[in-house]
Amino acid sequence: MNSQLRRAVGTALATALGATALAACGGESGGTGGQDGGGSTVTLVTHDSFAASEEVLKEFTEQTGYTVKVLKSGDAGTALNKEILTKGSPQGDVFFGVDNTLLSRALDNDLFTPYEAKGLDRVAAEFQLDGEKKRVTPVDTGDICVNYDREFFAERKLEPPRTFADLAEPAYKDMLVVENAATSSPGLGFLLGTVGAFGEDGWQDYWTKLRANGVKVVDGWEQAYNEEFSGSAGGRQSGAERPLVVSYASSPPVEVLYAEPQPEEAPTGVATGTCFRQIEFAGLLDGAKNEKGGKALIDFLVSTAFQEDMPLNMFVHPVVADAKLPELFTEHGVVVEEPATVAPATIADKREQWVRSWSSIVLK
Amino acid sequence: MVLDRPEVDDSARAAPPAGTAPRGTAVRFALMAVPVAFFAVFFAYPVSAIVSRGLHHGGGWDPGRIVATATRPDILGVLWFTTWQALASTALTLLLALPGAYVLARLDFPGRRLLRAVVTVPFVLPTVVVGAAFLALVGRGGLLDDLWGVRLDTTVWAILLAHVFFNYAVVVRTVGGLWAQLDPRQEEAARMLGAGRFAAWRSVTLPALAPSLAAAALMVFLFTFTSFGVVQILGGPTFTTLEVEIYRQTADLLDLPTAAVLTLLQFAAVGTVLAVHARIVRRRETALRLVDPAHTAHRPRGAAQWLLLGGVGATVAALLLAPPAVLVERSLDTPRGYGLDYYRALFEVDSRGGSFLVPPIEAVGNSLGYALAATAVSVTVGGLAAAALTRRAGRLVRGFDALLMLPLGVSAVTVGFGFLITLDEPPLDLRTSWILVPLAQALVGIPFVVRIMLPVLRAVDERLREAAAVLGASPLRAWREVDLPLVRRALLVAAGFAFAVSLGEFGATVFIARPDNPTLPVAVARLLGRPGELNYGQAMALATLLMAVCAAALLLLERFRPDKTSGEF
Numbered sequence: 051m052n053s054q055l056r057r058a059v060g061t062a063l064a065t066a067l068g069a070t071a072l073a074a075c076g077g078e079s080g081g082t083g084g085q086d087g088g089g090s091t092v093t094l095v096t097h098d099s100f101a102a103s104e105e106v107l108k109e110f111t112e113q114t115g116y117t118v119k120v121l122k123s124g125d126a127g128t129a130l131n132k133e134i135l136t137k138g139s140p141q142g143d144v145f146f147g148v149d150n151t152l153l154s155r156a157l158d159n160d161l162f163t164p165y166e167a168k169g170l171d172r173v174a175a176e177f178q179l180d181g182e183k184k185r186v187t188p189v190d191t192g193d194i195c196v197n198y199d200r201e202f203f204a205e206r207k208l209e210p211p212r213t214f215a216d217l218a219e220p221a222y223k224d225m226l227v228v229e230n231a232a233t234s235s236p237g238l239g240f241l242l243g244t245v246g247a248f249g250e251d252g253w254q255d256y257w258t259k260l261r262a263n264g265v266k267v268v269d270g271w272e273q274a275y276n277e278e279f280s281g282s283a284g285g286r287q288s289g290a291e292r293p294l295v296v297s298y299a300s301s302p303p304v305e306v307l308y309a310e311p312q313p314e315e316a317p318t319g320v321a322t323g324t325c326f327r328q329i330e331f332a333g334l335l336d337g338a339k340n341e342k343g344g345k346a347l348i349d350f351l352v353s354t355a356f357q358e359d360m361p362l363n364m365f366v367h368p369v370v371a372d373a374k375l376p377e378l379f380t381e382h383g384v385v386v387e388e389p390a391t392v393a394p395a396t397i398a399d400k401r402e403q404w405v406r407s408w409s410s411i412v413l414k
Numbered sequence: 415m416v417l418d419r420p421e422v423d424d425s426a427r428a429a430p431p432a433g434t435a436p437r438g439t440a441v442r443f444a445l446m447a448v449p450v451a452f453f454a455v456f457f458a459y460p461v462s463a464i465v466s467r468g469l470h471h472g473g474g475w476d477p478g479r480i481v482a483t484a485t486r487p488d489i490l491g492v493l494w495f496t497t498w499q500a501l502a503s504t505a506l507t508l509l510l511a512l513p514g515a516y517v518l519a520r521l522d523f524p525g526r527r528l529l530r531a532v533v534t535v536p537f538v539l540p541t542v543v544v545g546a547a548f549l550a551l552v553g554r555g556g557l558l559d560d561l562w563g564v565r566l567d568t569t570v571w572a573i574l575l576a577h578v579f580f581n582y583a584v585v586v587r588t589v590g591g592l593w594a595q596l597d598p599r600q601e602e603a604a605r606m607l608g609a610g611r612f613a614a615w616r617s618v619t620l621p622a623l624a625p626s627l628a629a630a631a632l633m634v635f636l637f638t639f640t641s642f643g644v645v646q647i648l649g650g651p652t653f654t655t656l657e658v659e660i661y662r663q664t665a666d667l668l669d670l671p672t673a674a675v676l677t678l679l680q681f682a683a684v685g686t687v688l689a690v691h692a693r694i695v696r697r698r699e700t701a702l703r704l705v706d707p708a709h710t711a712h713r714p715r716g717a718a719q720w721l722l723l724g725g726v727g728a729t730v731a732a733l734l735l736a737p738p739a740v741l742v743e744r745s746l747d748t749p750r751g752y753g754l755d756y757y758r759a760l761f762e763v764d765s766r767g768g769s770f771l772v773p774p775i776e777a778v779g780n781s782l783g784y785a786l787a788a789t790a791v792s793v794t795v796g797g798l799a800a801a802a803l804t805r806r807a808g809r810l811v812r813g814f815d816a817l818l819m820l821p822l823g824v825s826a827v828t829v830g831f832g833f834l835i836t837l838d839e840p841p842l843d844l845r846t847s848w849i850l851v852p853l854a855q856a857l858v859g860i861p862f863v864v865r866i867m868l869p870v871l872r873a874v875d876e877r878l879r880e881a882a883a884v885l886g887a888s889p890l891r892a893w894r895e896v897d898l899p900l901v902r903r904a905l906l907v908a909a910g911f912a913f914a915v916s917l918g919e920f921g922a923t924v925f926i927a928r929p930d931n932p933t934l935p936v937a938v939a940r941l942l943g944r945p946g947e948l949n950y951g952q953a954m955a956l957a958t959l960l961m962a963v964c965a966a967a968l969l970l971l972e973r974f975r976p977d978k979t980s981g982e983f
Contacts, residue, residue: 093846099943121846128665132834135668139838141846155668230651233666269646272942273545276950283947287744288549301945308946310749318945365944402667413651 092116092343093142095335097129100146101363102356110350116343126235127152133335134159140335143344146189146351150329151238153179153186154398162186162333163341168349172370177329179394186331189351190366193299193386194239195325196226197318199281202293211294213323214247217260224264226294227278230413232405234270240296241408242397243326246390250400257411266292267412275301281318299325300365303382307362320384327389330366441889445802446814449860452795455842456853457821460832461677467835468674483675489659493679496655499570500639503577507634508627510578510729511585517726518586519593521719522711529730530590531968534583535961536734537914540935541643543942543957547737548576548648572648577641579733581634588630589623591907592869594707596622624694625869632691633865636684636822656680660825677828684823688816704873704900738961745954749947756951760959774956777937778963784933785916785967787852788859792912795856796863797905801893803864804871818864821857829854830926850926851933852916859912866911870904871897910971917964934960 094100100122107118119142123129126147133145137159148156156162162185175181177188196217198210211217217226229237244253268274276284279295282305302316309317332351334344350356357373360366367375375383469475483489518530539547552558552575553567566572596619604614620627640657656676663673714720748755760775796818803815821829833854837844844850874897882892918935932940934956941953 098940124665131665131668132831135831136834136838136845141834232651233646233662267651269651272939273647275945276942277545277549282945283950284744287747288553297945304945305947308944308948310755310948409651 090115090117091119092144092340092347093119093121094347095121095123095129095133095140095142095145097126097147098122098124099126099364103359103363106356106359109355110347113350114343114346116340116346118347130156133161137161138337140337143335143338143340144332144347145335146330146332148186148331148333149235150179150327150394151235151242151397151401153331153394156333157185158398161336163336163338165334165345165348167345167352169352169370172372173352174369174371177369179329179331186333187348187352188369189330189332190357190360190364191327191329191369192366193325193327193389194236194243194296195299195386196240196321197279197281197295197297197301198321199279199285199293200315200317200319202280210319211321211324213321214244214256216321217265217294217324218256218263220263222263222294224266225292226260226263226296227266227268227274227292228296229271229274230267230269231408236271236296236298237267238401238405239326239328240324241404242392243324243390245404246326246392250396253404254407254411257408261412265412271297281305294321298365299384299386300361300367300379302384303378304365306382307378316382320386322384322386325386325389327386327391329369442802442811445798449795449799449802449818450814452860453817453821456833457824457829457857460836461824461828462832463836464670464828464832465674465677468670468672468677471671471674479671480675480678483672484679489676489679492654492656492659493683495653496639496657497683499573499577499653499655500635500641503574503581503638503641504631504635506574507578507581507585507638508631510733511582512589513722514582514726514730515586515590515593517723519590519707520598520711521714521723523714523723526711527969530586531965533586533730533734534910534914534968535738535965536579537581537583537911537918537964539738539957539961540918540938541647543741543938543953544576544579544643544737545647547740548572548579551575551733551737551740552648567648568650568652570649570653573641573645573653575733576644576648577634577638579737580644581637582730582734584633584637585630587907587911588633588866589626591866591904592626592873593619593623594710595704595870595903596710597705598710625872628691628694629865629869632687632819633822633862635687636819639684639687640680640823640825642826656683657825661827664825664827664831673828677825680823680825681820684820685816688819688823692812692816704870707903738958741954741961742958745951745958748951756948756955757959759948759952760955774937774941774952775959777932777934777956778959780931781917781933781935781960781963784848784852784855785913787849788855788916789909789913791852791856792859792863792915793905793909796860796908796912797867799860800864800867800871801897803868804874804897815864815868819861822861829857833926845926848931854926855916856912859915862911862915863905863908866908867901867904870901874900906971910968913967913971914964917960917967934963 100120102120111117121142123132123141126149130145130148130152133140134155145161157180164183164185165187166184167187170178170184170187173188177191179188180186196211200210203210208221211219211222216222228240231237231241241253244256247253248256266278268278274295275282275297277288278290278292279285279297280290280293281295282290284290285292299320299322302318302320305318306312306316332348334341334348338344352370354370354373357368357370358376360368361376361379367379469480514533518526518533536544549567552572553565558564558566566575600622601614601618604618605611609617639655641655642657642661645653645655645658656679660673660676660680663669663676714723745756746752746754761773763773799814799818803811833850834845836842837850844853878896879892882896883889887895938953938956938960941949941956
């Protein structure tokens with residue numbers, strides 16, 4: 051439908067509707083109706099996992115005069131697709147949360163207006179996947195890795211696996227649970243990790259071996275981690291039987307953070323040779339109502355203040371060199387030396403095809 | 415038969431005596447205006463916009479491609495699985511829940527109100543926690559595993575049983591609501607005339623219940639046909655319904671052309687079911703002798719009724735209470751032994767950083783606010799629609815009746831994405847407004863209100879309205895004096911459902927971008943989305959609170975009962 055017709059239909063319907071239906075809930079207060087055009091508000095559209103401390107958002111307001119309105123728009127893939135769908139008439143000014151597995155989709159759809167953030171020179175070149183055109187700005191990184199249940203392996207005096215290849219060994223039969231690559235972002239990341247490690251022609255054989263070794267596939271991270279993985283609180287309560295799960299390198303520090311009292315050592319560990327690196331980006335949405343505020347917000351996302359606030363809120367690593375990691379991460383985190391990577395353009399080309407053949411290898 | 419009066423055929427009703435016709439029609443159209451406008455703006459317009467964008471993808475309109483997609487073997491496979499699991503789930507739910515409907519409608523026993531509220535609780539549980547709860551029943555180390563060594567967690571049985579778990583209340587409340595108001599003396603009369611207990615039930619009660627039975631079956635079928643979370647979590651990656659596939663194509667892959675074809679397929683299937691339902695029901699709805707439910711229930715008599723009560727109790731305990739009980743147990747199970755630590759943590763701001771800027775307990779307030787707004791919208795729009803549909807007439811009205819049910823058969827992601835591309839300009843620039851949440855929830859609440867109220871409204875004897883008119887009452891007055899007292903109970907039941915639907919966050923709301931004031935299910939999901947004991951424990955505690963809030967709200971509704979005399983005439 052063209053825009054004029056849509057407006058005409060909208061107006062006609064709204065008139066027909068009258069005030070009646072809306073009046074029914076007009077008494078409820080506490081919401082803001084409609085878009086905040088320009089002015090003192092800048093709207094950040096992001097995925098459900100976004101979190102920032104109140105103090106850091108206040109600091110932004112003090113520095114710039116803009117208040118941040120956060121709109122959570124579903125998981126990472128859904129949130130991005132919604133922006134593609136509403137291109138030109140975006141829900142907000144800045145989008146945060148497109149990662150390297152989805153980056154090409156965003157760029158091919160011309161979602162963002164190029165903008166070079168102030169302080170971008172502090173961000174390592176390896177993270178700047180759109181370094182030339184600067185349509186997106188790297189904000190954080192995180193590694194998707196297999197986690198293991200320390201107690202399980204200690205009790206059995208078994209060495210936990212370290213690499214992708216280890217996971218296919220008979221010693222670890224029926225131990226690994228992974229997420230569906232078609233529906234889950236860590237699931238897709240792990241699949242891409244195996245593509246990076248074994249090559250475009252080698253990963254299929256590897257997954258055939260994994261299947262023979264009893265890998266279990268469930269739909270999402272919540273289910274894999276909370277219900278199947280023996281090292282999680284939920285898993286312990288339900289007597290889960292799998293001591294290996296695809297999760298994040300930051301999961302063990304978070305386990306420490308959210309235990310009372312905090313243990314000396316995390317109950318889980320990371321197989322550092324099974325990691326795939328995710329880089330998350332932010333971009334100024336094409337058609338943003340408050341472009342100036344949006345630019346200020348992107349500057350702020352790579353500022354030291356925000357970068358140091360992120361780790362304990364979103365459990366990710368900063369991208370700027372001068373941001374200090376919290377003690378929790380330096381104490382309980384791991385350093386992933388050589389994560390597997392696949393070029394975003396290749397991912398864009400092959401992702402669907404890979405996921406399809408993965409499904410037929412593992413699920414059929 | 416025991417009908418109060420001979421059935422008047424439809425054609426006679428469609429053409430009322432000259433003189434009253436223009437006024438009646440005008441009233442009906444006035445009543446219909448709001449529901450029609452509501453559905454046009456918040457359903458038909460967004461859904462048709464997103465479907466037509468998919469169908470026109472790449473500029474052209476290509477019927478060949480639509481047919482080619484619709485007949486792909488994998489898609490036909492999904493359609494087949496979707497259909498048969500929905501039929502099986504509906505049959506199983508009716509089988510297990512009808513005794514429950516009878517017991518709650520007709521038997522008087524201590525704890526009856528509590529039980530009625532309790533069976534509705536599963537209905538509001540978000541699927542993120544139902545997965546955990548249900549696996550405790552059918553999965554490894556679950557109840558069935560303990561008793562008989564049976565594990566169903568990757569079989570289709572897990573899906574079917576979970577569907578019973580969710581929809582038990584739909585049957586109990588929809589059928590039970592009418593059953594409680596049927597005059598038991600009619601069945602007793604049949605028995606005095608020599609009919610056996612079952613024969614009397616079959617020839618007297620069953621026909622009278624038929625409309626509400628059909629309505630319940632229709633609701634359960636639509637819910638299970640469009641099942642999403644249950645299939646995703648309990649079915650594992652191997653089972654998939656049309657709804658799951660539409661979600662994948664839309665939200666994950668943004669393949670709108672395929673999603674549009676799937677949506678049309680689902681539409682066609684749901685439309686067929688609605689048409690069949692309408693045909694079955696059309697001639698079954700008759701004026702019934704309705705009485706005050708307080709007078710129809712009696713203490714269980716004889717071994718058979720006690721046995722039935724015991725059987726229903728056992729079913730409810732095993733199927734409906736065991737899974738939520740697991741959540742309660744886990745919410746109390748702290749590393750230091752059983753305690754309220756996780757509940758206390760809900761009242762604190764997370765000092766570690768993270769998930770919430772406010773104490774998670776504030777989600778209760780957010781949820782109640784949304785649920786009240788959604789209930790108000792559902793009852794207003796649905797009530798007007800039901801009132802307009804009371805007097806059956808013409809194709810137009812029947813078509814409208816079916817239209818009201820369609821939101822149950824359309825994927826939430828389709829509605830949610832439709833909102834995105836349509837409600838983005840003044841005067842309907844609502845995309846980022848909080849009001850979209852209760853409006854979307856009302857789309858699912860309204861069909862409940864209509865389906866629950868309509869059988870009762872239609873069962874009101876037309877002669878009462880005519881008598882009121884003869885005595886000089888205006889249509890509004892007649893409605894208030896005749897219809898309202900009789901349907902107040904149904905209205906409360908319907909409001910309860912609309913409220914529960916909103917609390918459980920069904921529908922498109924999941925796909926609406928929202929400011930950071932999480933509702934209970936959203937907060938539970940957020941806590942479950944991160945590692946750590948405290949997060950998991952708090953998620954369980956919050957899920958327990960969600961159940962408690964729902965049960966309390968429904969119990970409260972039970973207290974508002976019609977006055978003792980209102981059912982007697």
